[in-house]
Ligand SMILES: Nc1ncnc2c1ncn2[C@@H]1O[C@H](COP(=O)(O)OP(=O)(O)OP(=O)(O)O)[C@@H](O)[C@H]1O
């Protein structure tokens with residue numbers, strides 16, 4: 001209750017200059033348009049939510065913002081400057097992120113994982129590191145001090161020397177946040193920060209995000225937990241089939257019948273992807289009739305308007321889990337995102353590794369295990 005009051009009060013904080021300005025961002029993978037002409041602005045002092053059904057393109061959009069993908073069309077500006085298409089440069093510019101699939105160096109300690117995230121903020125070069133002169137030691141001490149502060153901030157200082165793989169799931173997510181913060185960002189992107197968390201952990205994460213905003217860092221957060229999003233965000237944008245359906249305050253978004261329909265899988269007039277879905281349904285129905293006339297039950301697949309609709313809408317979820325997961329995993333150095341490791345420039349990375357990791361996100365969350373990355 002108390003927390004509700006606090007969070008609602010802080011959520012009304014005033015907003016300022018644009019920190020992130022994405023214009024007409026489109027991302028195509030072959031014939032699939034995962035993100036279609038999306039505009040989104042995040043201002044300083046804001047917490048903005050990005051929601052949408054599974055497979056809507058949320059993670060892909062994040063990947064376009066952080067240099068993992070080069071958008072097919074559109075441009076992304078951070079504090080007025082067009083971002084370079086490389087992850088480590090984006091991180092250096094001031095955007096940090098966490099991943100839908102936790103990505104930590106499992107055999108490194110908690111503290112070391114955060115130190116990796118300091119990479120883009122340390123000036124010591126190769127020679128300094130090799131010679132280990134006074135400059136290097138001074139910089140290292142400062143980095144450790146800052147990393148410990150951040151661990152304190154997320155509540156993990158007591159576990160600084162633990163191996164990250166031994167942390168419970170919820171704490172691994174917090175560690176990812178600490179590592180992202182280590183790059184001293186002006187904007188933090190969180191991809192499903194509470195996935196797999198229990199209600200207490202979710203509530204704690206909510207408070208953590210408010211505290212991050214209060215530190216002067218704007219936040220853009222993807223989440224499926226509507227209570228979390230609606231309580232936290234000043235503004236919410238809804239993606240459906242790659243298109244921004246609506247953007248507004250939580251009340252506006254919650255009460256919009258198109259949003260409700262999108263989540264329930266009910267078709268509505270002019271829905272993004274409606275035409276394509278109808279074409280697919282038609283083609284599938286035709287194919288089913290031609291090849292297996294006896295299996296009538298399958299003749300009303302996808303776009304159907306009956307009960308099958310829900311399932312049709314849900315279908316992408318499973319697929320996406322896979323793809324999207326892969327998208328993240330691509331960054332073998334995703335630590336890199338926080339850490340500045342160079343994610344190969346890459347035209348849209350159709351990264352093969354993705355397929356490998358598929359679905360692990362869900363699996364990891366369900367089982368309390370996680371994907372290892374190093
Ligand atoms: N690298 C890729 N190559 C081909 N298709 C991809 C790639 N990455 C994502 N996609 C496809 O783009 C669409 C959007 O996926 P994305 O992961 O962005 O969705 P999402 O909104 O994050 O979903 P979820 O809520 O399940 O995480 C999906 O159809 C997915 O299969």
Ligand SMILES: [Mg+2]
Nearest residue numbers: 058059100324
């Ligand atoms: Mg996603």
